[in-house]
Amino acid sequence: QSALTQPASVSASPGQSITISCTGTNSDIGNYNYVSWYQQHPGKAPTLMIYDVTKRPSGVSNRFSGSKSGNTASLTISGLQAEDESDYYCSSYTSTTTSVIFGGGTKLTVL
Amino acid sequence: QLQLQESGPGLMKPSQTLSLTCTVSGGSISSTTYYWSWIRQHPGKGLEWIAYFYYGGYTHYNPSLKSRVTISADTSKNQVFLKVNSMTAADTAVYYCARQIHGSGSYPFDHWGQGTLVTVSS
Numbered sequence: 001q002s003a004l005t006q007p008a009s010v011s012a013s014p015g016q017s018i019t020i021s022c023t024g025t026n027s028d029i030g031n032y033n034y035v036s037w038y039q040q041h042p043g044k045a046p047t048l049m050i051y052d053v054t055k056r057p058s059g060v061s062n063r064f065s066g067s068k069s070g071n072t073a074s075l076t077i078s079g080l081q082a083e084d085e086s087d088y089y090c091s092s093y094t095s096t097t098t099s100v101i102f103g104g105g106t107k108l109t110v111l
Numbered sequence: 112q113l114q115l116q117e118s119g120p121g122l123m124k125p126s127q128t129l130s131l132t133c134t135v136s137g138g139s140i141s142s143t144t145y146y147w148s149w150i151r152q153h154p155g156k157g158l159e160w161i162a163y164f165y166y167g168g169y170t171h172y173n174p175s176l177k178s179r180v181t182i183s184a185d186t187s188k189n190q191v192f193l194k195v196n197s198m199t200a201a202d203t204a205v206y207y208c209a210r211q212i213h214g215s216g217s218y219p220f221d222h223w224g225q226g227t228l229v230t231v232s233s
Binding site: 046057092105 | 207
């Protein structure tokens with residue numbers, strides 16, 4: 001069982017928007033703006049998409065955005081494209097171990 | 112351009128010690144700006160941070176693995192190493208080397224190696 005909880009799967013059609021949630025506790029998401037999101041295509045290494053809840057690394061499309069409310073962080077992808085079909089993982093700093101923990105991952109299907 | 116390349120045994124037997132090497136090019140592991148981490152991913156499962164190495168020899172471990180894991184580095188060769196003792200089938204996973212940003216509270220992993228699959232089987 002992963003430390004952060006994500007839905008196993010989400011799906012939507014091209015052009016639509018989706019939001020993936022990531023739920024933690026007061027020891028991680030709830031008390032720190034230290035959430036990251038990663039995209040992972042099959043057989044490939046993860047790629048950083050969002051960090052510090054809302055920041056995008058250089059080169060990441062502005063169709064990707066992050067937010068947080070309470071113990072839940074969210075990744076929103078707007079204007080879905082076929083290439084967005086992938087697994088997405090959230091992560092957060094946790095004061096419990098002063099390290100990083102991950103969610104179990106969400107498989108995004110673009111219909 | 113930063114590149115990270117993992118190397119390891121591929122297949123090993125239960126109870127053996129895993130030794131992995133991450134060779135970094137295009138950047139220095141002696142930089143004070145970054146940590147150098149190992150992360151693993153069990154087949155079809157999520158990600159698990161294992162440990163990181165930081166400039167000056169500072170290390171930090173996932174408490175769930177700390178008793179069996181050692182991370183170290185050779186700055187002259189720009190390499191980071193991971194040893195895991197007493198391997199079992201439950202340690203079968205893809206092991207990634209990744210650069211982690213120091214100074215950002217999220218400690219994000221901004222560059223990853225391609226990963227190396229380690230299978231433990233008798």
